[in-house]
Amino acid sequence: MALINSAEPTIAQAPQGQVNDLRSALALIADDPKNFIQTDHPVDPNAELAGVYKHVGAGGTVMRPTRRGPAMQFNKIIGFDDVRVVVGVLADRSRVATLLGATPKTVNQVVAAAFNAALAPVVVDKNNAPVQEKIYLASDPGFDIRTLLPAPTNTPEDAAPYFCMGLLLGTDPENGHSDVTIHRIAVQGKDELSIFFAPGRHIDAFRLKAEAKGEALPITINMGLDPAVYIGACFEAPTTPFGYDELQVAGGLRHSPVELVKAITVNQHSIARAEIVIEGELLPNVRMREDLHSDTGHAMPEFPGYNGPANAALPIFKVTAVTTRTHPILETLVGPGEEHTSLAGIPTEASILRALDAALPGFVSQVYAHTAGGGKLLAVVQVNKSKAFDDGRARQAALVALATYSELKNVILVDEDVDPFDSDDVLWAMTTRMQGDLDLIVVPGVMGHVLDPSQQPDYDPRLPVKGVTAKTIFDATAPFHMKDVFARAQFKEVDPRPWAPSLHFPEYED
Incomplete structure (x- = not known):
C-alpha cells in the first residue's frame, strides 16, 4: 500500500496507557482541552444537549454555525442522577488517530492493516465484566428504560428519544455467525425500542431468518465502548462479508481480543467493558410507526444533514434487562456531525x-x-x-x-x-x-x-x-x-519556526 510519508506509523501503536474501553480512551485525552472538556452545568437531554454540542464540536453537515472541537462530557443530566453523557469522542480525525495510535493521514492505513492482524473476541466470566456491576431486570416492578437511561433527542422534531451509539450484537440463527452494527434506536416505551435497518445490514438478515421461523432474535445493544470497537464495527461488505465478525478488526487494532460476557437474560453475549448494555429480543412479525408517540412526521437528523421522514413500520426490540457499570457514561453523537x-x-x-x-x-x-x-x-x-x-x-x-x-x-x-x-x-x-x-x-x-x-x-x-x-x-x-503545463508554482522551502515561534508547524516537527 503506497504511503504519503513512510516515516508515519501504519501499524497501530499502543497509545500511552493501554486503551481497552471508553474510560481508558477518555483518560488518554482528559488533560487536553482541545480534545476533551467536562461540564457540571445541568443539561436537558431533550434537544438541549445536542444544541449545546452543535456549537462546541459537532462539525460535519450540521446546520451552521458549528465547528470541530473537543469531546464533551455532561455530568449533570436533568432527571437522571447516576448517568453521565459524553458526545463527540470520535468527532475529530486527529482525536481518532490519537486514540488508535496513528496519525490523521495514516489512520485509515492503520485500520486497513488491522485486518492482517485480526483477533477473534474471547469470553470472560461475570467477575471480569464491569458492564454487569449493576443489573436492572425488565420484569422488576417499576422498570422503565425511559427513566433509567437519558436517551437524547437531537432536535425538537425527533420522532422519539434515540440511542445513537448503540452497537447491536446478534447471531445468525442458522449457522451461529455473529455480527455487530450500529443503528438508530428509538425509545418507544418502558421496555420497547424500535430499530431502523438500512437495506442489506447483516443483523437485519439474521432477524429475517428468525422471523421466517416465527422466532425472536436475541440481541444485546452495547454503548460506551473502546473507539476501536466502534470503528471496526463500521466495515461493510465486501470487505467484511456476510458471516465476518467485525469485532476481530478491533482486536487487530488493539493487538488484544475484545472481551465478551454471557448476557444475563438472553442467549447472547455483551461487550464486557461496555458502559451500558440493553438486553432483549427483536420480535417476529411486529412493527411500529417510528413517531407513534410524537406524530412529528420526522425521524432524527441522519448523516446527510437532513431530518428525514419517520418510518411507518419498524421492527420492535423488547427489552429484558439493562446492565451497567457503576455511575455509567452513556455515549451519544449529533446525528449528521463529524463523528x-x-x-x-x-x-x-x-x-x-x-x-x-x-x-x-x-x-x-x-x-x-x-x-x-x-x-x-x-x-x-x-x-x-x-x-x-x-x-x-x-x-x-x-x-x-x-x-x-x-x-x-x-x-x-x-x-x-x-x-x-x-x-x-x-x-x-x-x-x-x-x-x-x-x-x-x-x-x-x-x-x-x-x-x-x-x-x-x-x-x-x-x-x-x-x-x-x-x-x-x-x-x-x-x-x-x-503535466508540465499543470505544474504548481514552487516556493523556496524555508523552516518558518524562527520567524513565528508561537505557531504550530507539524510538517517541521518530529
Whole structure:
C-alpha cells in the first residue's frame, strides 16, 4: 500500500496507557482541552444537549454555525442522577488517530492493516465484566428504560428519544455467525425500542431468518465502548462479508481480543467493558410507526444533514434487562456531525485502500471519505500518474472504489500534488484541471443509500425506487501529456519556526 510519508506509523501503536474501553480512551485525552472538556452545568437531554454540542464540536453537515472541537462530557443530566453523557469522542480525525495510535493521514492505513492482524473476541466470566456491576431486570416492578437511561433527542422534531451509539450484537440463527452494527434506536416505551435497518445490514438478515421461523432474535445493544470497537464495527461488505465478525478488526487494532460476557437474560453475549448494555429480543412479525408517540412526521437528523421522514413500520426490540457499570457514561453523537464521518468514513477509506492496493498496486496514495458525504457518499482519491496509460488507470481506480463501497455516490480524482484532506485544494483541482464535458463520468441507476433525499422517484421519476442513484466520477487530474503545463508554482522551502515561534508547524516537527 503506497504511503504519503513512510516515516508515519501504519501499524497501530499502543497509545500511552493501554486503551481497552471508553474510560481508558477518555483518560488518554482528559488533560487536553482541545480534545476533551467536562461540564457540571445541568443539561436537558431533550434537544438541549445536542444544541449545546452543535456549537462546541459537532462539525460535519450540521446546520451552521458549528465547528470541530473537543469531546464533551455532561455530568449533570436533568432527571437522571447516576448517568453521565459524553458526545463527540470520535468527532475529530486527529482525536481518532490519537486514540488508535496513528496519525490523521495514516489512520485509515492503520485500520486497513488491522485486518492482517485480526483477533477473534474471547469470553470472560461475570467477575471480569464491569458492564454487569449493576443489573436492572425488565420484569422488576417499576422498570422503565425511559427513566433509567437519558436517551437524547437531537432536535425538537425527533420522532422519539434515540440511542445513537448503540452497537447491536446478534447471531445468525442458522449457522451461529455473529455480527455487530450500529443503528438508530428509538425509545418507544418502558421496555420497547424500535430499530431502523438500512437495506442489506447483516443483523437485519439474521432477524429475517428468525422471523421466517416465527422466532425472536436475541440481541444485546452495547454503548460506551473502546473507539476501536466502534470503528471496526463500521466495515461493510465486501470487505467484511456476510458471516465476518467485525469485532476481530478491533482486536487487530488493539493487538488484544475484545472481551465478551454471557448476557444475563438472553442467549447472547455483551461487550464486557461496555458502559451500558440493553438486553432483549427483536420480535417476529411486529412493527411500529417510528413517531407513534410524537406524530412529528420526522425521524432524527441522519448523516446527510437532513431530518428525514419517520418510518411507518419498524421492527420492535423488547427489552429484558439493562446492565451497567457503576455511575455509567452513556455515549451519544449529533446525528449528521463529524463523528459520523469518523465512524463511517475511516472504515470506508480502509476498505477502498485495500481494494485499490490489490487492483492497482502502488498507484493510489490516499483516500479521504469526505465529511460532506458523511463518510459514505463522497470520496477523494489521490493517484500517482507516471505514464500516459495512467490517465485510464485513474478512472479505473474510481470504478474500483465505487464497486468496493456500494453506498459511495461521488468520487473525485486528484493528483499527488493535491491534498485530498484540504477541500480548498480539491476544489482548486476541480476548477483548473477539469472540463465538465470531458472529465465527468456518470453511471446511472446504481444501488446507493436510502437516506440521501435525492435518491428517490419524487426527485427523479426515472429512479425505480428509493436508494437508487446516479454515480459520478469527477476526474480532476491533469492529463499526463500536459503535466508540465499543470505544474504548481514552487516556493523556496524555508523552516518558518524562527520567524513565528508561537505557531504550530507539524510538517517541521518530529
